[in-house]
Amino acid sequence: MAETLLAAKAVAKHFGGVKALCDVSLSIRRGEIYGLIGPNGAGKTTFFNCMTGLYIPDGGSFEFDGAPLVADAPHHAAARGIARTFQNIRLFGNMTALENVMVGRHVRTRAGVLGAIFRNKATRHEEAAIRRRAEDLLHYVRIGDRADDLAKNLSYGDQRRLEIARALATDPQLLCLDEPAAGMNATETGELRTLIDGIRSDGTTILLIEHDVKLVMGLCDRVAVLDYGALVIEDVPAVVQKDQRVIEAYLGA
Amino acid sequence: MSKWLNPRSALGITLITLALVALPFVAAMGGQAWVRILNFAILYVFLALGLNIVVGFAGLLDLGYVAFYAVGAYVYALLASPHFGLHWPFWVILPIGAAVACVFGVLLGSPTLKLRGDYLAIVTLGFGEIVRIFMNNLNAPINITNGPQGITLIDPVAIGPLKFSGTSDFLGFAISGPQKYYFLLIVLVIFVIIINLRLQHSRIGRAWQAIREDEIAAKAVGINTRNIKLLAFAMGASFGGIAGGIFSATQGFVSPESFSLIESIMILAMVVLGGMGHIPGVILGAVLLTVLPEVLRYGVGPLQTALFGTMLVDPESLRMLIFGLALVLVMRFKPAGLWPSPERRRELQGGD
Numbered sequence: 001m002a003e004t005l006l007a008a009k010a011v012a013k014h015f016g017g018v019k020a021l022c023d024v025s026l027s028i029r030r031g032e033i034y035g036l037i038g039p040n041g042a043g044k045t046t047f048f049n050c051m052t053g054l055y056i057p058d059g060g061s062f063e064f065d066g067a068p069l070v071a072d073a074p075h076h077a078a079a080r081g082i083a084r085t086f087q088n089i090r091l092f093g094n095m096t097a098l099e100n101v102m103v104g105r106h107v108r109t110r111a112g113v114l115g116a117i118f119r120n121k122a123t124r125h126e127e128a129a130i131r132r133r134a135e136d137l138l139h140y141v142r143i144g145d146r147a148d149d150l151a152k153n154l155s156y157g158d159q160r161r162l163e164i165a166r167a168l169a170t171d172p173q174l175l176c177l178d179e180p181a182a183g184m185n186a187t188e189t190g191e192l193r194t195l196i197d198g199i200r201s202d203g204t205t206i207l208l209i210e211h212d213v214k215l216v217m218g219l220c221d222r223v224a225v226l227d228y229g230a231l232v233i234e235d236v237p238a239v240v241q242k243d244q245r246v247i248e249a250y251l252g253a
Numbered sequence: 254m255s256k257w258l259n260p261r262s263a264l265g266i267t268l269i270t271l272a273l274v275a276l277p278f279v280a281a282m283g284g285q286a287w288v289r290i291l292n293f294a295i296l297y298v299f300l301a302l303g304l305n306i307v308v309g310f311a312g313l314l315d316l317g318y319v320a321f322y323a324v325g326a327y328v329y330a331l332l333a334s335p336h337f338g339l340h341w342p343f344w345v346i347l348p349i350g351a352a353v354a355c356v357f358g359v360l361l362g363s364p365t366l367k368l369r370g371d372y373l374a375i376v377t378l379g380f381g382e383i384v385r386i387f388m389n390n391l392n393a394p395i396n397i398t399n400g401p402q403g404i405t406l407i408d409p410v411a412i413g414p415l416k417f418s419g420t421s422d423f424l425g426f427a428i429s430g431p432q433k434y435y436f437l438l439i440v441l442v443i444f445v446i447i448i449n450l451r452l453q454h455s456r457i458g459r460a461w462q463a464i465r466e467d468e469i470a471a472k473a474v475g476i477n478t479r480n481i482k483l484l485a486f487a488m489g490a491s492f493g494g495i496a497g498g499i500f501s502a503t504q505g506f507v508s509p510e511s512f513s514l515i516e517s518i519m520i521l522a523m524v525v526l527g528g529m530g531h532i533p534g535v536i537l538g539a540v541l542l543t544v545l546p547e548v549l550r551y552g553v554g555p556l557q558t559a560l561f562g563t564m565l566v567d568p569e570s571l572r573m574l575i576f577g578l579a580l581v582l583v584m585r586f587k588p589a590g591l592w593p594s595p596e597r598r599r600e601l602q603g604g605d
Binding site for chain 2: 052053054073074075077078079083084086090091092093094095099102103104105106107109111112113115116117119123126127130166167169170
C-alpha cells in the first residue's frame, strides 16, 4: 500500500445547528487522484476549507506528509504544500496571467523590502527565476500565449487553467481542485482531464471535488462519497459506483 | 539596465534634470513665495507617494494618514528645538522620525487587519484625529508637545557647514533658503520615487496587489496577508514620517492644526485624482492639487478686478468652489484619475 500523504481524522464542522461535517475520516495516498463527490450541500467544499485553513474545524485533525497539519491560517497550508483552486474562480482579475502565476511563487521565494529596494544580485536572480517558472507553468497548462492578458479577460476555460497554474506555482505536494469542470463543455472537460492526468504523472497528488460523475469515475484512483456531512464510502470507483448507499444518496431513496 | 543607454530616454532624463534645476530660479521671478509653494508641492508628492503604497498598492483605504506626518513633524520638532534644548542634526532625526512613524503605522495597522473598505476608513480616520488631539493636549501634566501653541524656533536643516536657511553664494549665484530646500527635497523625492517603483515591481508589490484584488485567493497561494498588510502600513507611515520631519525643518514651527482631517483628505484626493497605484499619476495629482489652489488664490482676485472692475466674490471662497468643481469633473470624466496606469484604464473601460 502506498504511503499516506493526507489523513483526516474525525473532522467535524458545525455552522450553528447545521452539521456540515461530522467525523469525516479519510486518507489520500501519495501519487493518486482522489475524488470527493456528493450531492450539493454534502460538505465537500467545507472539508476543503477546513483542510486549507480557511475554516477552523470544530473537531478532529489532519495529518499531512507525516506531521500534524495545524489548520490555523491558509498561508501555512500553502507553505506545507497544499494548493487549491476555487469553485467560483478567484483570480487576481486586474493582473496579467503571468503576474497571477508569479504571485503563486510568493510562498517559495524570500525577497523582502530591502531586496526590492536595492535589487541586489540575489533578488534579481530570484525575480528572473520567478518569471521563468511562471512562463513555464503557463505553457504547461497551455495558455503560454495569453501571458500578458489580464486574467479577467481570459476565456472561462483559460481562467480555470490559469488558476491551476497559479496553484502549481506554490510547488504543492497535494493539489486540491474544487469543481474544476463546472461550466465546461465536453471538449473542455476532455482537455481538463488530460491536464489533470498529466499533473499526476508529474508527481503531484490530486484531490478532486467534482459533480461530473463520469469525469470522477474515469480519472480517480479512489473516490470518497459524502452525504449530509458524513462519509458514506471510500473505495475504488468500480466499487463506489455499485454501492447501494451511494445510489440512494444521488437518486434519493 | 540597457534602457538607461537608450538615447531617447537619456535625452528625456537630461531635459527633465535641466527643467528641475531651472524651476526654482524661474519660480523665484514671481517671488520667493512661489519657491515655497514649489517646496510644498514636492512635500505633498512625498506624502502622496507614501499613501499610495497603502491605498494604491495594497488597496487599504486610509483616512488617517496625516497622523504619521504629524508624528514625523513632532519628532523633528522635539529633537531640534529649544523646547527640550535638543539640537540633533537633521540626518539623525529623519530616520528616527521614519522609525517612530513606522511603529505608529504598525500600531494602527494591527487592530484594523480584518477591516476593509468603509470600516477601515472610519477606524483610520479616528486614529488620525486621536493623534492630533493628543498633540493638542500633551502639554499637561508634563509639557511634551506644548499643546495648541505648537513648537517654535525649530532648527533649520544644516548639513555640515551648509546651512539651509538664509541666502548663500554658490559660484557667484545667490541661492535663497527656499531654493536650497528645493534641491534637498528634489534629491529626497527622487529616492522615494525610485523606492516606490522598485517596490511596486517586486515580490512584495505583487503580494500587495494580490491582496487588493482578492484577499482570500492571496491567502490560498500562501501570502501571509497580515504581515504584508502591516508592511504596507509601515512603509507608508515611514514616508509620512520623513515628510513630517522635512515640514518641521522648513517651517520652523509646528502646531496640531497643521494635521487636521482635511490634510488626510487632500492627500487621498491627490492619490485618487492622479491615478491610484500609478506613480507618475500620483506625482501629477500631488503637484496639481498643491499648485492649482495657489494659482487660483493669486489669480482669481486680480482677474475679477480686471473683468468687472470690482471684487465680486472673495477669492478664498471662490478658490474652494472652483477646486471642488474641478474634482467633481475629473471624477466624472476621468474616473481612473488624470493619469492612470494602462492596466487601470483598461480595467475601467473593460466594463466589469
